[in-house]
Amino acid sequence: MKPIGQYFLLLKWQLLRLRLIIPLFAVVQIMTGIGFIIGLGYIVPNIDTATALFFVTGGPTLILIIVGLVLVPQLISEDKASGSLTYIWSLPISRITYLFADLTMWILSSLPGVILALIVGSLHYGFELSINWMVLPSVIIVSATASCLGYAIAHAVAKPQVISMITNFIVFALFLFSPVNYPIDHLPEWLQNLHSVLPITYMAELMRGSLTGAGIETLAKPLLIVGAWMVVCFAIVTAVLRRRK
Numbered sequence: 669m670k671p672i673g674q675y676f677l678l679l680k681w682q683l684l685r686l687r688l689i690i691p692l693f694a695v696v697q698i699m700t701g702i703g704f705i706i707g708l709g710y711i712v713p714n715i716d717t718a719t720a721l722f723f724v725t726g727g728p729t730l731i732l733i734i735v736g737l738v739l740v741p742q743l744i745s746e747d748k749a750s751g752s753l754t755y756i757w758s759l760p761i762s763r764i765t766y767l768f769a770d771l772t773m774w775i776l777s778s779l780p781g782v783i784l785a786l787i788v789g790s791l792h793y794g795f796e797l798s799i800n801w802m803v804l805p806s807v808i809i810v811s812a813t814a815s816c817l818g819y820a821i822a823h824a825v826a827k828p829q830v831i832s833m834i835t836n837f838i839v840f841a842l843f844l845f846s847p848v849n850y851p852i853d854h855l856p857e858w859l860q861n862l863h864s865v866l867p868i869t870y871m872a873e874l875m876r877g878s879l880t881g882a883g884i885e886t887l888a889k890p891l892l893i894v895g896a897w898m899v900v901c902f903a904i905v906t907a908v909l910r911r912r913k
Contacts, residue, residue, distance in 0.1 A: 671765050678761065678769035686773075694780045697735065701727040701785030706792055708849060715793060719850075724789035724797070725876040726849035728782040732807065733842060733871060735778050736814025737821070738835040744822035745831045763909040767819070775811045782807065786879070798881030806878040806887075809894050810871045816901035823908045848872040867897040 683690070705727040709715055715723070747753040756766060790797050825831050842848065845859060846868045852860055863869045870890035877887045 671762055674761050674765045675769050678766050679772055682769060682773045690777050693739070693777060697731050697778065697781030698784050700734070701731045701781045702788045704730065704843075704849075705785060705789040709792070717795065720793040720795040721876065721880065722849050722851070724786065724793060724795050725879045726872065727785040727789055728879075729810065729848050729872050729875040730842060731781045731785060732778055732811045732875075733814045733848075733868065734839065735774055736811060736816070736818045737838050737842075738818070740774060740815050740818030741822035741825075741831050742835055744819065745825075745828040748822070749828055764906055767905065767909060771812050771815050774815050775808060778811055779807075797879050799879055800881050802874075802878040802887055802891075806874045806891075809891070809898055810875060813867060813871070813894055813898040813901060816898065816905050819905045820901060820908070823905070842868070846872075867894050870894045870897075 686693075705723050708723050712719060744753065747756075757763065786797065789795070821834060822831060825834065845855070847855060847863060848868065848871075852863060852869055855863070870893040873890040874887060874894055877890070
């Protein structure tokens, strides 16, 4: 069978296999995005336009990142423990095609939470979005990069308990110490320097710019940096998948 045929069959198989989990996952992501956007308003009084910008665009960004860096490694860890991943590898299919199908599923399942978080957040704060054509490529690049990083974590760490601890720490660090919902200059200098090489800041800038009508010249730097991270992470994951028996 040609790779394109394998891709659609694998995508269908994944959607059917997780048909009970995906609706629950979508509800949780919707509640997380909306709850986080609105909940921050109770912490920060007298929210101005600049703060509302970070809140409204930060919620959807966090959804995409959390799905890739938290949910993906946890589910892959469960698949490894249950033997379902071993079964998939035993089939005469391309592992890279399987990776593409899996990435597509996570991107599609994240969209309801992203869209509803944007709608509710903009209405709640009275913030008018100015979405441009870059929003879809931005969502795909951010989601794919985070998911490939999640794949790398899942295949680099053997024990599910360790993966659980790592992902719990990632959630904590994302919410409190990542410049997604606030400007990077709010962080101490050493954290600013760390985020200058990590992709999180640039993911947030890419999403924020595409949701507020920024031109391609403004988005060029975050697009190139996040794109470079995506290529590197994808190359690492494909190399691991090809070597793994």
